Amino acid sequence: MKPVSYVRARSVEEATAAHAGRGEARYLGGGTNLVDLMKLGVERPEVLVDITRLPLDQVEEQPDGALRLGATVRNSDLAAHPLLRDRYPVVSQAVLSGASGQLRNVATTGGNLLQRTRCAYFQDVSKPCNKRVPGSGCAALDGVNHDHAVLGHSPHCVATHPSDLAVALAAVDAVVELAGPGGGRAVPVTDFLRLPEDVPERDTVISHGELITAVVLPPLPPGSVSRYRKARERASYAFALASVAAVLRLEDGVVSHLGLAFGGLAHRPWRARRAEAALLGARPTPEAVARALDAELAEAVPLRDNAYKVSLARDLAAQVLGSLTATA
């Protein structure tokens, strides 16, 4: 690690100004990923702007029924919040399925979205990686890519996004609120996180100096049910090989709303729009669900080591949609 200066921001304005005004600056939230990457030499900031004492640590109900999650709400506080558990079980379940109790006590809502891929080549500074050093190549493309993407990858990057929370946020149509030197804006989480294309160094559409201030969850359709399920290589405390977040509403046995997202398959949570369209207005019989999922996953392009992810994701989603159909 190289020496770093430290600014403790008193306001959002001060934070964004401090970030924009200095050299290589990083916002410091819980730091559970950033500090780790600094130790690995992947992140080499010159300035840390500590945002953990900003007044962004509340979960607030909005007049329109939406739930506004402050950017510095700790993961464990978020998952335990009564309104979240009651109205967005899929979001609470996703948070609880990630990391460990210790990490969730520290990690923040905004930081969760901005965490970097756990691709082993990204974390190893002795290896080529277009995400870490643009133009250096992708060691995972022909390397050990058991954990990597099967959807939406490019010849430049086959990394996956590691967040569980983000997958649930994609399924509930959450919106990311940003503050920056030039003002604020709101971006749907499915647009906020991006596919690698030919700029894999950019995980999100955030601009330099912009700060996530909140994530807003719109009200779910009345009577809908939701669930998160994750497959991993040990029973707890591991990243997803594949995961599924789903929000389902049935009316007279017919799907009137479906939000379906996959984790562990792509550079961002994979919102399954094709499967959703196929099931909307239909009865979610096992056959119909299987057809819809096959249509969605038909565009998967597995790498050498990860073809298993396609059937794993399909089976997980079928199981989740089956269990939701039984309770909806």
Added chain:
Amino acid sequence: MDSSEESHAGASAQAVRHAPWPGPADSPAGATESRVALRVNGFSHTTEVDHRTTLLDLLRERLALTGSKKGCDHGQCGACTVLVDGRRVNSCLLLAVAQDGAEVVTVEGLADLAGEDGDLHPLQRAFLDRDAFQCGYCTPGQLCSAVGMLEEARAGAPSAVTDPQQGLGSAVRLTGEEIRERLSGNLCRCGAYPHIVEAVRDVIA
């Protein structure tokens, strides 16, 4: 390092932690060190730290509290677990400068936390009674993690295996499955897990 031990009359760590504008922010722009005030196991310490210093390194290298262990140094093993403002955390991933004003409890302070001067914390006693370790390297982290976990469950915080029907806000009943899930952030290479679960069950029985 100017470390001082003094009695604190009434000023709770919580109040200090959320004071509007203490210490390090007033370091000169571009400085790479700051003064940090911490309360560790009931004693106050004020010390100058390089901003890269983790809480774990501060505890071990500056305060000679070597109970907290450096296992992986990447937040993956839990051997460095301590309590900060009552919550269990990986001290290897916390920058000390950002913890200014915090109340820290390490394994060395657990006995006092239980309020029985000179005696062991009930969980430490249970670990001995159940032989819940082999080499002991992960034990300080296991103990601090379990103490924090018991408080989380008492406060009604759910885990990934908690029944969604569990009443909001009521204490979670800790089955063996709950204990294993909630302590999954603490690895034990000796494989003492079965006895660790038994020891934790002893203190909630």
